[in-house]
Amino acid sequence: MRSDPFEAIGRNRVSLSVLTTPSDDNGLGHVFGGVVFSLMERAAYIAASRHVGMTCVARGMGDVEFQVAIEIGEVLHVVAEVLVAAHTSVLVQVDAYAERVVEGELRHTNSCLATMVALGSDGRPVAVPGRRPASRESRVAVLRGLAAKEILDRARHAVTEAFEEIATLDDATLEGRLASMGID
C-alpha cells in the first residue's frame, strides 16, 4: 500500500468528482449553479486547510461565472490547487470540468480564484505559515498567486468606491446615468 495516498496528485492539489443526478436539475436538464459552486468551495476548503494545517473558510470566491451548462448525468469534476499562502489567507485556483463518461468527452466549464482565510480558535483570522517555494514551478505559482491577489484587491476597492459614489448621486444624475445606458 502507498504510504502517502496523496503522493500521486500532490498535496497542494485536490480533485473531487460527483455524478450529477435529477436532484441537481435546474428545471432545464442542466445542473444548478449552486451545486457546482458548492463542490468548488469544498475542494478549496480541503486544499487550503490541508496546506496550512488550519481550518480555513471561504472569504471570497472571486468572479464565478456559469458560461457553460452541465447536463444532468454528466460527471462534475473539480480540481483545486493552492497558489499561495500569505498573511491570513490562502489563494486557491479552482477549475470545474464536465465529463460525458460513455463518450469520453471532457470539457472545462468554469474557474475561480478562492480566497480561503485561516481561522484561530477564537474564529478570527490568523497568520498562515509561509512556505519557501523550492522549485521554479512553485516560484512561478507563488508569483502568479500574489499578482492575482493584488489585482483582486484593487478591483474590490474600486467596486467599493464606485458603490459609495453612486449612493451619493442626486435623483436627476441617477436618471441621467440610466438614460445614457439606454435604461428608461
Ligand SMILES: CC(C)(COP(=O)(O)OP(=O)(O)OC[C@H]1O[C@@H](n2cnc3c(N)ncnc32)[C@H](O)[C@@H]1OP(=O)(O)O)[C@@H](O)C(=O)NCCC(=O)NCCS
Ligand atoms: C473569514 C472572516 C473571519 C474574516 O474576517 P474579516 O474581518 O473579513 O477579516 P479581514 O478583513 O482581516 O480579511 C481577512 C483576509 O480576507 C481577505 N479579504 C477581505 N475581503 C475579501 C474579499 N471580499 N474577497 C476575498 N478576500 C478578502 C483580506 O485581504 C485578508 O487576507 P490577508 O490577510 O491574506 O491579506 C469573516 O469574514 C467570516 O467569518 N466570514 C464568513 C466565512 C464563511 O462562513 N464562509 C463560508 C461561506 S458562508
